[in-house]
Amino acid sequence: MFRCTFWGVRGSIPSPGQQTAEIGGNTSCVEVRVGDTIVIFDGGTGLRLLGDKLLKELPVTAHLFFSHVHWDHIQGFPFFVPAFLRGNTFFLYGAKSVTATLEETLAGQMNYPNFPVRLGEMGSKMHFRDLHEREEVLLGADGGVKVFGVPGNHPNGVFAYRVEYQGRSLVYATDTEHYAVPDPNILAIARGADVFIYDSQYTPEEYSGEGGRPPKVGWGHSTMIEGAKLARLAGVKRYVLFHHDPNQSDGEVRDKVRRACEVFPDSVAAHEGLVIDLESL
Numbered sequence: 001m002f003r004c005t006f007w008g009v010r011g012s013i014p015s016p017g018q019q020t021a022e023i024g025g026n027t028s029c030v031e032v033r034v035g036d037t038i039v040i041f042d043g044g045t046g047l048r049l050l051g052d053k054l055l056k057e058l059p060v061t062a063h064l065f066f067s068h069v070h071w072d073h074i075q076g077f078p079f080f081v082p083a084f085l086r087g088n089t090f091f092l093y094g095a096k097s098v099t100a101t102l103e104e105t106l107a108g109q110m111n112y113p114n115f116p117v118r119l120g121e122m123g124s125k126m127h128f129r130d131l132h133e134r135e136e137v138l139l140g141a142d143g144g145v146k147v148f149g150v151p152g153n154h155p156n157g158v159f160a161y162r163v164e165y166q167g168r169s170l171v172y173a174t175d176t177e178h179y180a181v182p183d184p185n186i187l188a189i190a191r192g193a194d195v196f197i198y199d200s201q202y203t204p205e206e207y208s209g210e211g212g213r214p215p216k217v218g219w220g221h222s223t224m225i226e227g228a229k230l231a232r233l234a235g236v237k238r239y240v241l242f243h244h245d246p247n248q249s250d251g252e253v254r255d256k257v258r259r260a261c262e263v264f265p266d267s268v269a270a271h272e273g274l275v276i277d278l279e280s281l
Helices: 046-059 101-109 185-188 204-208 224-234 250-265
Strands: 002-008 029-036 037-041 063-064 087-096 125-131 137-139 145-151 159-163 168-173 195-199 240-241 267-269 275-277
Touching: 002 046, 002 168, 029 046, 029 159, 037 046, 037 145, 037 204, 046 145, 063 145, 087 101, 087 145, 101 125, 145 185, 145 195, 168 185, 185 195, 185 224, 195 224, 224 240, 224 250, 250 267
Parallel strands: 037 063, 063 087, 087 125, 168 195, 195 240, 240 267
Antiparallel strands: 002 029, 002 275, 029 037, 137 145, 145 159, 159 168
16 A cells, blocks of 8 residues: 545635635645554644544554644644553654754643643653754654655755555655756655655745735745656656645636646645545556
8 A cells, every 4th residue: 555645725824715625634644554653744733633533543553744843743742642552652754853852842832821721731642853954764564664854945854755555655745846957855755656645835926926916935935837747757557736825726626736837737836635646646
């Protein structure tokens, strides 16, 4: 088995409402089932919904890889019910930082007066590991699942991750801004991937500030056109537009996909509930 499910696909802040109901308003969270292993990318508000599903599979062991610790990528963790239950085990990974570890950051958001329960009071077993660039993590009963990360281009830093299993691969590259030339890190990690999940928050017009809007240059996010170009250069099978701007309606996201398909035909929008089976690609 190699399958990914999208639980949260928005960027910056949750955006519930009638205009976003089709795509979904929860922030970043992607579940990947790889063989006998559960891998979770990011702990945005979508993590709460995934947690409710995992309650039907107790006891749970899972591996949570955080791209970075900006608020929209960790704010679902205090509401992740399986983490409160004894008998469950979670391994949590993030890029090694000079300011704080992943454990310190997750604990900080739950300290008084932010939250009534502290990280150390949650019932599950938690193991934290701070990762270096391209440090490999081998998972699964036979160690056949490989995960590693490389830096992207985002304020305060970010990791893009690649998962490999039995000749197939998935790349999760959110919260990264393109350059004038293809980002060599993202291009390298995406080479030949079956699924390429990429930060496609803005349209080119939103990014450059056309129409009197403030430009988004330097904000650490990319566009669907740059994502489509990367997908084509890297030779991926499917490009998934991810981390949609909270101000974009369902119709505007659909239009992003239409324009991306003109550059890379196998482009789709991430939406809550989307399931991609890599073995069928």
